[in-house]
Ligand SMILES: Nc1ncnc2c1ncn2[C@@H]1O[C@H](COP(=O)(O)OP(=O)(O)OP(=O)(O)O)[C@@H](O)[C@H]1O
């Protein structure tokens with residue numbers, strides 16, 4: 304590329320860079336600053352990570368919910384994407400439409416819809432009771448089950464899209480070649496198709512996990528105060544208990560854990576390749 | 582493994598019985614009957630869309646025939662899934678597994694048959710050496726040239742000693758020189774292995790130089806089959822004469838028939854053709870195919886039975902040969918070729934020359 308041309312490109316993105324610096328990086332630095340100065344300067348806020356059982360518990364809940372959500376979402380997303388890659392053009396268009404449809408509904412509406420479905424007098428419980436399958440209503444909401452259902456539902460397109468786009472790049476002929484060389488359908492899938500779809504799986508896993516870590520509305524509504532995750536607790540500290548030092552400490556820790564999980568993954572895979580930057 | 586089995590014709594025989602494949606209203610394969618003898622090298626040759634790949638894919642089990650059957654040594658395998666057929670296959674474009682090294686690609690067919698890599702190592706090494714790729718075993722396919730990928734695909738297809746080797750235009754992506762080298766190698770590999778080869782190509786020279794038998798396909802049907810020399814020398818139809826090599830076509834009216842030959846008149850010019858006046862139409866019209874290299878070019882009127890004169894309208898020099906386009910009064914435009922170093926005429930446009938050939942140089946063909 305010409306040096307002068309490159310300079311033009313830099314000027315073109317300059318407003319975006321400036322915007323990021325002013326409205327994103329600067330507040331972020333402030334958050335970090337508050338976390339080590341409020342109420343007194345020092346690492347006092349961070350020692351709560353080790354000392355306070357409540358924060359331990361919240362972190363454990365967060366990680367458990369995120370891991371389970373990620374696992375279910377990625378497996379389900381893989382199945383949906385695989386089906387999409389196999390069916391005809393018409394069905395594929397419809398499936399893509401349905402996957403994207405959930406994107407267009409607000410998170411709030413979706414969370415409330417799930418509450419309606421899952422609550423004690425909700426459709427699922429009354430339906431099962433009328434069918435005589437259960438005597439007592441099941442506890443489907445205001446617990447981790449409800450939170451995970453809502454989160455998986457929200458995250459599904461996030462898993463389907465990267466996996467599907469990776470799958471479109473896999474040559475069907477390779478699977479045929481494996482079959483021709485003596486592999487059963489299952490072995491051809493396991494030894495050829497699955498390894499070739501690994502980049503899609505990894506980017507879906509990262510995407511879903513990182514998103515779930517900071518998830519707020521869905522856990523807050525479907526958890527009904529019983530399943531408190533980090534982001535909900537940050538909000539409580541900021542707005543109700545007014546402990547800004549603690550809130551910013553937790554926010555910073557959340558940010559670090561995102562970086563940490565990316566760094567961990569990067570040890571095993573080439574992230575640039577996974578996200579298509581190379 | 583391969584070496585040692587020289588000459589031992591361990592190959593299997595394959596037969597197609599009235600095989601057909603219909604896509605919507607199009608018969609891609611239309612009632613093909615075919616017998617592939619043990620250990621032979623059979624080539625399916627035909628223009629694009631003539632059904633070559635469809636036939637090969639039916640044999641491999643990737644295309645389900647609409648009718649007919651496929652027999653391997655009298656066992657009906659028409660409904661067998663591909664992995665139960667034990668055929669080696671080299672796909673158009675090779676289809677190497679990009680996430681495996683060369684060695685692992687070749688191990689794959691053995692692995693799915695339950696052979697550990699340690700036990701397979703001797704076979705992998707053997708197969709790699711057979712295609713002269715021993716030094717690149719640890720590379721990934723993306724790090725190989727086209728010719729090298731082709732060799733790996735070949736090694737992978739033969740390492741498990743398949744009953745049959747199916748090859749779909751394996752050399753089409755390579756440049757001319759490399760293709761010629763690999764043609765020799767494939768042929769000698771076939772001789773060493775003794776495996777039955779079924780080869781698909783639309784390159785007529787490749788088919789002529791490598792095959793024991795050539796099947797010429799047209800619109801999903803067999804147009805003609807035979808050994809290469811027979812097909813080239815005695816094409817049955819205009820299509821075959823035109824597709825396999827080049828030909829001049831002379832259309833004339835049959836005159837006198839005598840002594841195993843007949844005369845015909847083409848554009849007012851009387852000519853003599855050996856053999857019977859077969860395929861003659863009601864009107865007495867007959868079609869004669871004359872190969873360009875069977876025409877002798879001279880400056881003076883030749884002693885040949887058939888002789889016409891004309892002007893050179895164009896010529897090409899190929900190092901080893903000259904190709905001429907000659908405009909004649911009676912027969913229209915003709916093409917003629919001659920070895921360059923014995924060329925008896927002055928190659929220049931507008932030059933008047935004589936073309937001569939004997940009655941047995943040309944053949945009568947059906948007009949279809
Ligand atoms: N899956 C399919 N669906 C519909 N038509 C098909 C399909 N596969 C092949 N055909 C048609 O069948 C005919 C034969 O195709 P085939 O691939 O066997 O030709 P080919 O002789 O291998 O040609 P080429 O030299 O171009 O590879 C073609 O007209 C093709 O369009």
Ligand SMILES: [Mg+2]
Nearest residue numbers: 633634635749
């Ligand atoms: Mg083809």
